[in-house]
Amino acid sequence: MTEPLFSIPLWADLTAVGLGGVQGALFASGFRGQRRLDLLGVTIIGIIIGMGGGLIRDLLLGVAPATLQTNGYLLTAIAASLVGMLLANVFQRLNRVIVILDALVIGLFGAFGTSKALALGLPLVPAVFVGACSAVGGSVLRDIMMGLPVAIMHVGSLYAVAAGAGCLVLGVLHVFGVEIVVAAIVGITVTTVIRILAVVFDVSLPEQRMLHRRKVAVETAAIPIVPPPAD
Amino acid sequence: MTEPLFSIPLWADLTAVGLGGVQGALFASGFRGQRRLDLLGVTIIGIIIGMGGGLIRDLLLGVAPATLQTNGYLLTAIAASLVGMLLANVFQRLNRVIVILDALVIGLFGAFGTSKALALGLPLVPAVFVGACSAVGGSVLRDIMMGLPVAIMHVGSLYAVAAGAGCLVLGVLHVFGVEIVVAAIVGITVTTVIRILAVVFDVSLPEQRMLHRRKVAVETAAIPIVPPPAD
Amino acid sequence: MTEPLFSIPLWADLTAVGLGGVQGALFASGFRGQRRLDLLGVTIIGIIIGMGGGLIRDLLLGVAPATLQTNGYLLTAIAASLVGMLLANVFQRLNRVIVILDALVIGLFGAFGTSKALALGLPLVPAVFVGACSAVGGSVLRDIMMGLPVAIMHVGSLYAVAAGAGCLVLGVLHVFGVEIVVAAIVGITVTTVIRILAVVFDVSLPEQRMLHRRKVAVETAAIPIVPPPAD
Numbered sequence: 001m002t003e004p005l006f007s008i009p010l011w012a013d014l015t016a017v018g019l020g021g022v023q024g025a026l027f028a029s030g031f032r033g034q035r036r037l038d039l040l041g042v043t044i045i046g047i048i049i050g051m052g053g054g055l056i057r058d059l060l061l062g063v064a065p066a067t068l069q070t071n072g073y074l075l076t077a078i079a080a081s082l083v084g085m086l087l088a089n090v091f092q093r094l095n096r097v098i099v100i101l102d103a104l105v106i107g108l109f110g111a112f113g114t115s116k117a118l119a120l121g122l123p124l125v126p127a128v129f130v131g132a133c134s135a136v137g138g139s140v141l142r143d144i145m146m147g148l149p150v151a152i153m154h155v156g157s158l159y160a161v162a163a164g165a166g167c168l169v170l171g172v173l174h175v176f177g178v179e180i181v182v183a184a185i186v187g188i189t190v191t192t193v194i195r196i197l198a199v200v201f202d203v204s205l206p207e208q209r210m211l212h213r214r215k216v217a218v219e220t221a222a223i224p225i226v227p228p229p230a231d
Numbered sequence: 232m233t234e235p236l237f238s239i240p241l242w243a244d245l246t247a248v249g250l251g252g253v254q255g256a257l258f259a260s261g262f263r264g265q266r267r268l269d270l271l272g273v274t275i276i277g278i279i280i281g282m283g284g285g286l287i288r289d290l291l292l293g294v295a296p297a298t299l300q301t302n303g304y305l306l307t308a309i310a311a312s313l314v315g316m317l318l319a320n321v322f323q324r325l326n327r328v329i330v331i332l333d334a335l336v337i338g339l340f341g342a343f344g345t346s347k348a349l350a351l352g353l354p355l356v357p358a359v360f361v362g363a364c365s366a367v368g369g370s371v372l373r374d375i376m377m378g379l380p381v382a383i384m385h386v387g388s389l390y391a392v393a394a395g396a397g398c399l400v401l402g403v404l405h406v407f408g409v410e411i412v413v414a415a416i417v418g419i420t421v422t423t424v425i426r427i428l429a430v431v432f433d434v435s436l437p438e439q440r441m442l443h444r445r446k447v448a449v450e451t452a453a454i455p456i457v458p459p460p461a462d
Numbered sequence: 463m464t465e466p467l468f469s470i471p472l473w474a475d476l477t478a479v480g481l482g483g484v485q486g487a488l489f490a491s492g493f494r495g496q497r498r499l500d501l502l503g504v505t506i507i508g509i510i511i512g513m514g515g516g517l518i519r520d521l522l523l524g525v526a527p528a529t530l531q532t533n534g535y536l537l538t539a540i541a542a543s544l545v546g547m548l549l550a551n552v553f554q555r556l557n558r559v560i561v562i563l564d565a566l567v568i569g570l571f572g573a574f575g576t577s578k579a580l581a582l583g584l585p586l587v588p589a590v591f592v593g594a595c596s597a598v599g600g601s602v603l604r605d606i607m608m609g610l611p612v613a614i615m616h617v618g619s620l621y622a623v624a625a626g627a628g629c630l631v632l633g634v635l636h637v638f639g640v641e642i643v644v645a646a647i648v649g650i651t652v653t654t655v656i657r658i659l660a661v662v663f664d665v666s667l668p669e670q671r672m673l674h675r676r677k678v679a680v681e682t683a684a685i686p687i688v689p690p691p692a693d
Contacts, residue, residue, distance in 0.1 A: 040391060041384045055291070060517070062526025064293025068348075068357035075356060117530075125537060126530035140607070145371070147380045149609045153503045160502060271622055272615045286522070295524025299579075299588035306587060376602070378611045 007119070008112050014076050016108040017050040017067070019101050020138060021077040024049025025084025026098060027142070037146075039085070045142055046081025047074070052138035053109035060130050061120055099199050100192075106163050107191035110135035111184040114167040118180070124171045131167030135191070136160050158198035166191030238350070239343050245307050247339040248281040248298070250332050251369060252308040255280025256315025257329060258373070268377075270316070276373055277312025278305070283369035284340035291361050292351055330430050331423075337394050338422035341366035342415040345398040349411070355402045362398030366422070367391050389429035397422025469581070470574050476538050478570040479512040479529070482600060483539040485564050486511025487546025489604070499608075501547070507604055508543025509536070514600035515571035522592050523582055561661050562654075568625050569653035572597035573646040576629040580642070586633045593629030597653070598622050620660035628653025 028037050028045035037045070051067050051074070058065040067073040113134025117127035136152050136159065143150045152160045170187030174180055259268050259276035268276070282298050282305070289296040298304040344365025348358035367383050367390065374381045383391045401418030405411055490499050490507035499507070513529050513536070520527040529535040575596025579589035598614050598621065605612045614622045632649030636642055 037384060044384065044391075058293070059290060059521060060527060060530060062520070065291060068291060068353060068361065071354045071356040073357075074360055122530060123533045125533040126535075129536055130530065144375060144606060145381050145384055147384075150607050153499060153506065153607055153609075160506075268615060275615065275622075289524070290521060296522060299522060299584060299592065302585045302587040304588075305591055375606060376612050376615055378615075 008115065010072070012108070013054075013066075013112065014072060016105060016112065017054070017073050017076050018080040019050075019105045020053070020109070021046040021050035021080025022084040022087075023098065023102050023105055024138070024142065025081040026088055028146070029085055029088035042085050043078060043081045044145065046084055047077045048141045048145060049105075049138040050077035050080060052141045053113065053134040053136075056137035056141075057109075057113040057116060057130055057134040060133060061117060061122070063120070100196060103162070103192040103195035103199075104188070106135045106159070106195060107166055107188035109138070110163045110167045110191055111170055111187045114170045114187065115180055115184055118171065118174055124175055128164065128167045128171045131170070132160065132164045135163035135167070159195065162191050162194040162198065165194055239346065241303070243339070244285075244297075244343065245303060247336060247343065248285070248304050248307050249311040250281075250336045251284070251340070252277040252281035252311025253315040253318075254329065254333050254336055255369070255373065256312040257319055259377070260316055260319035273316050274309060274312045275376065277315055278308045279372045279376060280336075280369040281308035281311060283372045284344065284365040284367075287368035287372075288340075288344040288347060288361055288365040291364060292348060292353075294351070331427060334393070334423040334426035334430075335419070337366045337390070337426060338397055338419035340369070341394045341398045341422055342401055342418045345401045345418065346411055346415055349402065349405055355406055359395065359398045359402045362401070363391065363395045366394035366398070390426065393422045393425035393429065396425055470577065472534070474570070475516075475528075475574065476534060478567060478574065479516070479535050480538050480542040481512075481563050481567045482515070482571070483508040483512035483542025484546040484549075485560065485567055486600070486604065487543040488550055488560060490608070491547055491550035504547050505540060505543045506607065508546055509539045510603045510607060511567075511600040512539035512542060514603045515575065515596040515598075518599035518603075519571075519575040519578060519592055519596040522595060523579060523584075525582070562658060565624070565654040565657035565661075566650070568597045568621070568657060569628055569650035571600070572625045572629045572653055573632055573649045576632045576649065577642055577646055580633065580636055586637055590626065590629045590633045593632070594622065594626045597625035597629070621657065624653045624656035624660065627656055 025042050025046035027049070028042040054067045054073075055065050058067075110131045112131075114127050114131030117130040118124075122130065139159075140150055140152060142148075166187040166189075169190045170183045173183035173186060178186075256273050256277035258280070259273040285298045285304075286296050289298075341362045343362075345358050345362030348361040353361065370390075371381055371383060373379075397418040397420075400421045401414045404414035404417060409417075487504050487508035489511070490504040516529045516535075517527050520529075572593045574593075576589050576593030579592040584592065601621075602612055602614060604610075628649040628651075631652045632645045635645035635648060640648075
């Protein structure tokens, strides 16, 4: 459980957790109507997005979850969730900021996951896999907890591909002897840029696309209960 | 994996597993109609409620699951599931007993989770988090396996809040030097009382409220497939 | 984390992962219409079926996941998924082959899970439990990720029972001093034969039965949104 090669700086790790918490709470606050989550539900989603990736990473690596060894991570995630909730109305209008933050969070979790896996001695392929799972794991847990179709299965190619590409670049650079901090910065950049370009290229916001396609998924998932009224 | 400060007495641990197994099987047996679970399905839910909390606790703590180190836990959970199934008709009429048992089980799992986390050296905040996850984790797994909306996201504020409050009281008392056994008893009492008062205050049984609100959740979750027939 | 008694031969382990990857990709490719998964989604399901059982086994055992210690497992699972996708049309017509492969995969994962648990010193009951979870865990993860009702809860008695029976036979033979390799072969045979006989006895293919019953499960799960048009 030692990490001789590289340890993620605490400030960077807490930044990722905080950004994830804000993003998760914003996402959860966005659900209106009867399904609207209560205060606790939104906080749970904030914690899941902020800390889920790190937990999944450490479970896959077989080490005790780093985010539970100090008070800082949970306090950061909870505080970030509250910030996300309170500012939800403001942030909902700042969609470009949300997209960029989301892309950055994926990049950070992916890079931290891959780096930690490499530091623990895992070979390239599983290290990239652990990184990709760290990056998208929080959103998978969120979707399962909220009863939504798991996004990466239906709309998520560019989401998961962006995560995987950044982790792969990081891992390959590491194999070629590039210093891990430099490799991590390049990997984070690759993921973030691919993700943002994917959103821009589609000329629609990812939340909207997500909801639109999810709607389609739900419609096709449900077996028609009542036949269309015959004319 | 040593627990110098405190180890949960085996009789207490097995009692929690047994009560959880009965509760899980009663819950699962309550589903009638075409969706009714078969014998194995009810047993699986009994095992999940009886052992899920402990498994999640040990995964979060990064130690080998204690409930899999001896035959006793699984045999207790399976036997309790069978008892729950056979007595389902009787117990369905004893709703007050079920509510009290359920509240007690949440309290027990929360206290054991927090205590074990503190004994392993975790700080206060993650210890309370691990305890709360132990308390509600079984019900989350149950809902995911049964395809139900995850209860703590939609109806569960008082459920999860009761669990969290008891764990927090236990942790704070421990920080102030109160002996862990005393702190655990206070914590279990806090959780159990809050949970029962919440049910009494709402003047309806938790299962009924749960199903009612879940029904609403399912209705709003589903995209209307057929428009209401125009008149 | 040493396995003095028995270590699963790498070729056998990779064979199970490969067969699982093909089976998972075939299953996922079978979904047509708007819900159809994309290339990445099918690959994810292939990886889940090929590697999910082993991951769950090692999480329950509290050891670092063996499938992430070398490049071989993931590369095998990914390659198998691609093979499954490309040959989906061919294999869809070879339903008997699919059924036999599926039954064999359940048997292999169950036997490996039980054997590893026994080798790590777990008693009989938890060792059988870990084996059964290894056998069916991949399909549970698949159903959760794809938003399907979890098969073993609704249609899965004979599926999970076949897995459990094989693991139990393996464990009991081991207790009676039978060499682990022999016990594993007998256990795999028991699971495979029960599973195949169950399919033959029902005189329908498991995929079809599964989808049929799932359809029923979905229908009853959904609250009728629109009342049947009155005549």
